[in-house]
Amino acid sequence: MVEFLSYGFVQRGLLAGSLVAVSCALLGVFLVLKRLSLIGDGMSHVCLTGVAVALLTSTGPVYMSIPVVMLSSLGIMKLTQKFKIYGDAAIGIVSAAGLSVGLLLTALAGGFNTDLLGYLFGSILTVTTGETWLCVGLLVTVAGGVLAFYRLLVATCFDEAFAHTRGIPTQLVNTILVLITSVAVVLSFKVVGIFLISALIIIPPVSALLVSRTFKQVLWLASGFGVGSVWAGVYASFVLNIPSGAAIILINLCFLFACYVGSKKVRRD
Amino acid sequence: MQEVIAARGINFAYTRVPVLENISFTVQSGDYVGLIGPNGGGKTTLLKVLLGLEKAKGEVRLFGTPLAHFTDWHKIGYLAQKSPVAQSRFPISAEEVVLMGLPSSHALRVTRAEIREVYDAMQKTRTREYAGRIFNDLSIGQQQRVLLARALVSKPQLLILDEPSTALDAKSREMFFDLLGELNTHFHTTILLITHDTGEVGKYISKFMYVDKNLVFFGTKEEFCHSEEVARKLGPFAQHTIDHLHNQHGHCPLGATCQECRHG
Numbered sequence: 072m073v074e075f076l077s078y079g080f081v082q083r084g085l086l087a088g089s090l091v092a093v094s095c096a097l098l099g100v101f102l103v104l105k106r107l108s109l110i111g112d113g114m115s116h117v118c119l120t121g122v123a124v125a126l127l128t129s130t131g132p133v134y135m136s137i138p139v140v141m142l143s144s145l146g147i148m149k150l151t152q153k154f155k156i157y158g159d160a161a162i163g164i165v166s167a168a169g170l171s172v173g174l175l176l177t178a179l180a181g182g183f184n185t186d187l188l189g190y191l192f193g194s195i196l197t198v199t200t201g202e203t204w205l206c207v208g209l210l211v212t213v214a215g216g217v218l219a220f221y222r223l224l225v226a227t228c229f230d231e232a233f234a235h236t237r238g239i240p241t242q243l244v245n246t247i248l249v250l251i252t253s254v255a256v257v258l259s260f261k262v263v264g265i266f267l268i269s270a271l272i273i274i275p276p277v278s279a280l281l282v283s284r285t286f287k288q289v290l291w292l293a294s295g296f297g298v299g300s301v302w303a304g305v306y307a308s309f310v311l312n313i314p315s316g317a318a319i320i321l322i323n324l325c326f327l328f329a330c331y332v333g334s335k336k337v338r339r340d
Numbered sequence: 341m342q343e344v345i346a347a348r349g350i351n352f353a354y355t356r357v358p359v360l361e362n363i364s365f366t367v368q369s370g371d372y373v374g375l376i377g378p379n380g381g382g383k384t385t386l387l388k389v390l391l392g393l394e395k396a397k398g399e400v401r402l403f404g405t406p407l408a409h410f411t412d413w414h415k416i417g418y419l420a421q422k423s424p425v426a427q428s429r430f431p432i433s434a435e436e437v438v439l440m441g442l443p444s445s446h447a448l449r450v451t452r453a454e455i456r457e458v459y460d461a462m463q464k465t466r467t468r469e470y471a472g473r474i475f476n477d478l479s480i481g482q483q484q485r486v487l488l489a490r491a492l493v494s495k496p497q498l499l500i501l502d503e504p505s506t507a508l509d510a511k512s513r514e515m516f517f518d519l520l521g522e523l524n525t526h527f528h529t530t531i532l533l534i535t536h537d538t539g540e541v542g543k544y545i546s547k548f549m550y551v552d553k554n555l556v557f558f559g560t561k562e563e564f565c566h567s568e569e570v571a572r573k574l575g576p577f578a579q580h581t582i583d584h585l586h587n588q589h590g591h592c593p594l595g596a597t598c599q600e601c602r603h604g
């Protein structure tokens with residue numbers, strides 16, 4: 072364990088992974104309660120377009136994907152609001168568009184190569200110093216935002232119409248939430264891979280919601296599950312020589328199962 | 341007298357079918373207005389337009405300020421017809437829900453003054469005893485009373501209530517309407533209330549507004565009871581119930597054929 076932790080790339084991977092996991096968990100709590108959690112799924116598919124564009128133009132996939140995913144997330148919001156399409160359908164449409172454009176561009180770029188596989192399945196140990204700093208910025212923004220606007224966020228998630236009648240700019244709150252989620256999604260694809268990003272946004276909050284009695288408890292627990300799963304997952308992948316992204320999500324599923332069993336017990340008592 | 345709500349030429353449609361057409365009216369400070377009309381007549385939609393929850397053609401002024409520039413939201417208490425998203429087990433207690441009715445604050449900690457106001461409001465709607473329970477675990481009627489407390493907690497000068505009593509039992513309903521009556525008479529609170537229960541609410545209300553896409557009628561209770569247009573829309577019976585049960589007005593639109601009058 073000590074030896075494992077002595078590598079610089081391991082330290083960087085764990086640090087970036089923890090930062091991203093906490094950010095995703097905090098954002099996820101609000102998205103799950105707003106029934107918008109699948110937005111992470113849609114955005115992660117759009118990442119493929121971003122990555123493909125980066126491969127085509129030989130730019131950094133992370134830096135290329137951030138604007139692409141932000142734009143598409145605004146597209147999802149506009150689709151839901153202007154055309155009254157159900158939220159899940161709007162997400163499905165944007166997700167399909169992201170995947171197909173991504174696949175098309177990938178083919179143009181010369182098909183699947185090892186780089187691309189790394190993005191699809193995650194490669195936490197290749198996180199760069201620059202990306203780690205981005206993760207620090209993300210967590211500071213998310214945690215700072217939750218602290219500064221706690222009541223406003225909870226009110227908007229619970230009852231948007233009423234929040235509006237308290238003078239809360241609910242539209243703006245939603246837009247900012249979705250934009251920050253875009254950044255979190257992009258930074259997550261290094262950690263768990265494009266296919267599993269949404270799991271990092273959905274599973275820790277759902278586990279926490281099962282056993283918590285207060286909103287603050289949910290935020291703490293979800294963050295804890297996120298960080299715990301990254302550490303345990305990376306360690307398991309090191310010892311058992313399995314893909315780290317898959318290990319992280321499987322450990323999250325174990326937490327979920329434990330919470331489910333725990334919630335049954337609590338209810339019976 | 342101050343104009344609390346002024347609406348001019350409101351036109352609104354969700355799709356292509358118009359839901360509200362050319363609606364204009366003024367609610368004065370101290371009015372207690374019963375908004376009535378058939379299902380789908382556009383009552384809920386009208387309230388949403390007044391609060392800026394739906395954008396409509398026309399002009400709305402709240403307390404003299406155009407809606408787009410209105411910021412004094414603590415002057416308004418609102419209760420929607422639909423309860424907020426309640427499927428997921430939102431981990432929030434009844435008292436935290438009521439707290440949301442106070443002006444939005446950035447502080448993490450809840451102040452003593454805020455707690456006092458929350459408990460005062462919960463006392464009024466008899467919800468103190470389950471202040472600490474999780475909102476989603478409460479029964480529908482209990483939830484409605486918590487939401488009423490949330491509408492009252494900022495001590496609003498204008499209450500906008502969309503069928504606030506549908507889930508209340510007889511005793512709670514009576515207490516609730518007594519409370520509204522008291523707010524209206526003692527504190528001069530303006531009330532705009534949607535209801536289908538014209539007979540029961542008739543004794544408290546001072547004005548009626550009948551909306552069925554158009555503003556069919558807007559006037560005092562006395563005028564309502566003798567409006568031929570309303571009689572055509574509602575049948576004389578609804579007017580009669582109000583007139584007869586609560587007004588001692590003597591005049592019954594049904595005349596000698598009326599069962600109630602002969603028994604009464």
Ligand SMILES: Nc1ncnc2c1ncn2[C@@H]1O[C@H](COP(=O)(O)OP(=O)(O)OP(=O)(O)O)[C@@H](O)[C@H]1O
Pocket residue numbers: 354355359377378379380381382383384385386421
């Ligand atoms: N979100 C919506 N999208 C599309 N149409 C809607 C929407 N909400 C209401 N409508 C339509 O607008 C019309 C007016 O609805 P509204 O809810 O305002 O009626 P209401 O008078 O409040 O009825 P009720 O007495 O049943 O509460 C109805 O025909 C309804 O079908």
Ligand SMILES: [Mg+2]
Pocket residue numbers: 383384385421502
């Ligand atoms: Mg209605």
